[in-house]
Amino acid sequence: xxxxxxxxxxLSASVGDRVTITCRASQSVSSWLAWxxxxxxxxxxxxxxxxxxxxxxxxxxxxxxxxxxxxxxxISSLQPDDFATYYCQQYNGYFGQGTxxxxx
Amino acid sequence: EVQLVESGGGLVPxxxxxxxxxxxxxxxFSSHWMSWVxxxxxxxxxxxxxxxxxxxxKYYVDSVKGRFTISRDSAKNSLYxxxxxxxxxxxxxxxxxxxxxxxxxxxxxxxx
Numbered sequence: 001x002x003x004x005x006x007x008x009x010x011l012s013a014s015v016g017d018r019v020t021i022t023c024r025a026s027q028s029v030s031s032w033l034a035w036x037x038x039x040x041x042x043x044x045x046x047x048x049x050x051x052x053x054x055x056x057x058x059x060x061x062x063x064x065x066x067x068x069x070x071x072x073x074x075i076s077s078l079q080p081d082d083f084a085t086y087y088c089q090q091y092n093g094y095f096g097q098g099t100x101x102x103x104x
Numbered sequence: 105e106v107q108l109v110e111s112g113g114g115l116v117p118x119x120x121x122x123x124x125x126x127x128x129x130x131x132x133f134s135s136h137w138m139s140w141v142x143x144x145x146x147x148x149x150x151x152x153x154x155x156x157x158x159x160x161x162k163y164y165v166d167s168v169k170g171r172f173t174i175s176r177d178s179a180k181n182s183l184y185x186x187x188x189x190x191x192x193x194x195x196x197x198x199x200x201x202x203x204x205x206x207x208x209x210x211x212x213x214x215x216x
């Protein structure tokens with residue numbers, strides 16, 4: 001099994017900050033990695049697929065990078081709507097534990 | 105356009121069984137791994153099971169091994185999850201998934 005480890009579990013930041021969330025796989029997942037955003041009471045929303053491809057309609061302040069076993073989700077300038085929980089996932093496999101992005 | 109539509113959720117007592125179905129369209133179903141993921145109320149996302157294109161390989165999260173069975177029917181472009189010996193902790197929204205594409209989910213509630 002390929003396990004996904006996400007960090008940090010909680011991140012406190014301010015509007016306008018640049019933030020980075022890291023996801024590490026226990027072995028290579030090639031480019032089969034996605035990032036999701038979830039707000040309370042809502043279904044998860046796809047942000048990034050294939051490591052770095054931006055889903056249609058997602059603001060360009062979101063970006064993904066990495067390869068093999070280490071990946072990052074970056075939000076270049078936090079907006080009020082971005083405070084949520086973020087998950088990485090190897091396609092058809094395990095999720096990271098989630099990162100709750102909170103307002104500082 | 106990839107479409108995944110789940111059905112079969114509902115209320116079931118502890119120890120009961122339920123079969124979820126997922127109707128797939130918009131892609132060549134027989135060419136892709138498929139999976140089920142779930143989210144219990146107030147909890148994180150959890151991968152449940154996946155199945156290879158031809159059904160020859162199936163994998164499960166430890167908590168459902170021996171109780172859940174994933175299967176597929178390429179003639180019907182459908183994915184299934186047979187859930188037996190259901191427990192309260194299996195209560196969740198269950199999603200059918202292909203890579204980054206998910207269905208809208210179906211709610212399974214295990215309660216007496």
